[in-house]
Amino acid sequence: MIRCSQSGCGWIAIAPSERAAWKQYETHILREHVEAVETDVPDGCVQVRTDDGEWKTMTREEAREFYDD
Numbered sequence: 873m874i875r876c877s878q879s880g881c882g883w884i885a886i887a888p889s890e891r892a893a894w895k896q897y898e899t900h901i902l903r904e905h906v907e908a909v910e911t912d913v914p915d916g917c918v919q920v921r922t923d924d925g926e927w928k929t930m931t932r933e934e935a936r937e938f939y940d941d
């Protein structure tokens with residue numbers, strides 16, 4: 873049985889096969905957890921990973937210049 877590893881989430885896969893269960897899990901993560909993270913990023917902004925390994929929130933314009941360097 874596959875359970876969601878996110879703390880506070882009690883989701884459990886209900887599928888006829890392990891393969892189907894992993895597919896369900898993937899869908900669950902994308903729907904319930906990934907979108908929740910993205911809401912922290914303001915409209916028009918993106919998260920960019922710097923050379924320090926840290927995530928910075930910047931506008932698309934700033935990100936483009938960042939990658940041009």
Ligand SMILES: [Zn+2]
Nearest residue numbers: 876878881883
């Ligand atoms: Zn979950």
